[in-house]
Structures are given as C-alpha cells and as structure tokens.
Amino acid sequence: MMSDTRGENKVVVNIFGEDYPITGVTDPSYISRVADFVDARMKEAAGDNRIRSRDRIAILAAMSLASELMESNEQLAGAKDQFNSRADSILTHLEHELS
Numbered sequence: 470m471m472s473d474t475r476g477e478n479k480v481v482v483n484i485f486g487e488d489y490p491i492t493g494v495t496d497p498s499y500i501s502r503v504a505d506f507v508d509a510r511m512k513e514a515a516g517d518n519r520i521r522s523r524d525r526i527a528i529l530a531a532m533s534l535a536s537e538l539m540e541s542n543e544q545l546a547g548a549k550d551q552f553n554s555r556a557d558s559i560l561t562h563l564e565h566e567l568s
Contacts, residue, residue, distance in 0.1 A: 480504075485511040485523065510534060 482504030514529040
C-alpha cells in the first residue's frame, strides 16, 4: 500500500488470482474490502457455473451485483415513498388538529 502527495492511495488487490493496482482517494482498507467482495462474487460465479473463461465469470459476477443493486434501489425507493406518504399523513393530521 502506498500514498502519494495528492492524497491518492495506491493499493494492489488480488481478484480471482490476479493482482490489480488501484489508485484512488478512498481509504485503502475500503478498496481492499471492495476487492475482496468482488473476488468472492467471481469465485461464487465460477463455482456455480463451472465456467473457465475469466471474462464470462466477471460478467456473471457483475450481473449478479447489478441485479442486487437494482433490487436494493427499488426497495429503497419503495421505503422512501412509504415514508413520505406517512409523513404527509401525519402532517395533515397535525394541521387538522392545530386548526
């Protein structure tokens, strides 16, 4: 792990048996955790599908992660809508009680 004068960190991470130098302003331990997460997903995709092509495994892992992200975003949007609806209802009730 190295750091330069611009506040950027260089971290070498291992994903699916290959080392990748990653440079960014994010905390190096966070970069390593993200890489470990991607590595685990690629190993999961490789194990489940018995595919040997690194590119195909990466695509399957990316598709899995994107699917989870989209599902989480949809759930978050639904929760936000419910929260806003409930807040509007409470505000309407309070305005009615105060008038």
